[in-house]
Amino acid sequence: MPLIPQLESKFGRFAIPGLVQIIAAFQLLVLFMVMVMSPEGAAAYLQFLELNPIRVMHGEVWRLVTHVFIPGNFSLIWALIGAMFMMWIGRGLESAWGAFRVNLYIIGWMIAVTLGALLFHWPASGMFLFQTLLFAFASLFPNEEIYIYFILPIKMKWVAALTAGMTAFLVMRESSLLFPVLVGHLNFFIAFGPGFLSERARMAQVASRRSRFESAQIPQDTFFHQCSVCKKTELDDSHLEFRVLDSGDEICSECRAKRAGG
Structure with a gap:
């Protein structure tokens, strides 16, 4: 049994439905808090939420999630447009994958960026999470259209x-x-690399078989019969x-007729 279906059968009941929508809603809440605070208070509030490796090592573990x-x-x-777009993407991913796999996708991202931040002090930008959700949606629904400025359709x-x-x-x-x-x-x-590589390998095999078939075809100027x-x-x-x-x-038949006539 593949690993992910096996994990889903065991832990699927713990999945949080609508996790992407929840994250988008919390981002709007944080935005609202920042807007009503003074600049100094807003800066301190964001520092309280960000993934700071040093503060995490001192026990402020909530930063592993709040960033x-x-x-x-x-x-x-x-921010409102981005949140609505993110919620729409989340619904699409959940309809294709189910809640557990969407949760696993997001948790995998959090683990990767957290390790990068803790070990190498790399930035853990939430924009990367948005991009990975966008790329996943586009891979599953490449021809789905949205309207830029509610006018211009784009896939x-x-x-x-x-x-x-x-x-x-x-x-x-x-x-x-x-x-x-x-x-x-x-x-x-x-999530998508193995499928992409296998598809490229399959296409290469098809191209190779087509090339061998075409090279094995009899040339058009080849004949089967020739009069002696x-x-x-x-x-x-x-x-x-x-x-x-x-x-x-x-x-x-012509030479045979001539012989017969002769």
């Missing part, structure tokens, strides 16, 4: 490609972000008929 609730954007309009595979391109450009500008970005997307690579007298083949005249003589040589 996920820090919104990626503190503009109210964009999710292109949204994901644009997001990946922007992240790659960011890494090219700041090479120190390479490993944090890779770790921040490790759950996506683990006039040297014509069925390619020269499709109406010719060939017979085998007692000698084993072939003769076409």
